[in-house]
Amino acid sequence: MPIIVDLDVMLARRKMSVGDFALRVGLSPANVAVLKNGRAKAIRFTTLERICDVLDCQPGDILRWESASE
Amino acid sequence: MAWLRFLLILVLVGSVLGQLLIPLIAADEGRRAPEVSHLVVPYSVAGILAVACLQAAVACIWALLGMVESGRIYTRRALRWVEAIAWCGGLAAAICAATGAHLVAWEGIGGPGVVLGGVAAVVAGGAFVLLMIVMRGLLAVAISDRAELAEVI
Numbered sequence: 001m002p003i004i005v006d007l008d009v010m011l012a013r014r015k016m017s018v019g020d021f022a023l024r025v026g027l028s029p030a031n032v033a034v035l036k037n038g039r040a041k042a043i044r045f046t047t048l049e050r051i052c053d054v055l056d057c058q059p060g061d062i063l064r065w066e067s068a069s070e
Numbered sequence: 071m072a073w074l075r076f077l078l079i080l081v082l083v084g085s086v087l088g089q090l091l092i093p094l095i096a097a098d099e100g101r102r103a104p105e106v107s108h109l110v111v112p113y114s115v116a117g118i119l120a121v122a123c124l125q126a127a128v129a130c131i132w133a134l135l136g137m138v139e140s141g142r143i144y145t146r147r148a149l150r151w152v153e154a155i156a157w158c159g160g161l162a163a164a165i166c167a168a169t170g171a172h173l174v175a176w177e178g179i180g181g182p183g184v185v186l187g188g189v190a191a192v193v194a195g196g197a198f199v200l201l202m203i204v205m206r207g208l209l210a211v212a213i214s215d216r217a218e219l220a221e222v223i
Contacts, residue, residue, distance in 0.1 A: 031223045042222040 004064045007036050010055050024054045071139060078128050078135075085121050085128075092117040106179065116169045123162035130155045144209075144216040152209060156202035163195020 011021055022032045027047065034040050048059055055062070093114040100110040130151045137143045137151075170188030173180045 027223065035223060040221075040223050044222055047223055 002066055002068045004066055005035050005038060005040060006062050006064055007032075007051075010057055010062050014055055016055070021054065025050045071135060074135060075132070078132055081128055082125060085125050089118045089121050092121070106177070109173075109177070113169060116165050120162045120165040123158040123165070127155045127158035130158065144213050146213060148209060149206060149213070152202060152206045156199050156206065159195055159198040159202060163191045163198070166191035167195070 011018065018032055018036070019029065021027075022029045025032075025047070027035075035043070051062065052059060093110075096110045096114040096117070100107040134143065134148060134151050137145070137148050142148070167188045170180070170184050170191065174184055174188070
């Protein structure tokens with residue numbers, strides 16, 4: 001997966017639990033797990049907006065591109 | 071939805087009455103024209119089968135209606151019901167056309183009315199089947215779009 005979701009890093013930096021994060025963003029724990037496991041295929045801008053709001057970060061802090069050939 | 075279900079029940083009841091009438095009309099026809107009395111039983115069966123196709127299609131519509139109400143219409147199961155409706159329409163048209171063709175070609179009776187009726191059955195049935203195939207395609211596209219959207223977080 002060339003686009004990596006670095007949710008774990010950001011959650012650790014903000015010292016936020018996954019359950020708390022899911023509750024504050026308004027995502028189901030299952031969807032948070034999908035994001036963390038890198039199985040997510042698409043994300044709404046509104047979801048990204050809430051994540052950035054809750055974690056007080058920029059989209060670039062949680063989304064990272066990696067070359068597929070690695 | 072309740073009105074649609076009521077209409078479907080009405081169609082079903084009407085078609086059952088029609089199925090009961092078919093052999094009576096055929097027997098009456100056989101008494102009036104003894105030269106076609108050997109056709110009474112097979113043509114009654116054909117008529118009842120053609121109406122049974124309609125009933126099967128109504129049952130499929132009933133099932134699809136249930137799927138719409140429970141929000142499961144955009145699943146692959148719905149495609150099978152649409153296919154079944156198309157098959158029912160095609161089969162009913164085929165029975166009508168085959169009966170007409172048999173009457174004209176084998177028995178050598180019946181005039182232009184029978185030929186026209188057979189052609190009408192083929193055209194109407196073919197148009198119906200094509201329409202259902204288009205509808206099935208639409209549903210298939212909607213199902214895949216829905217599945218793709220469901221993956222968006």
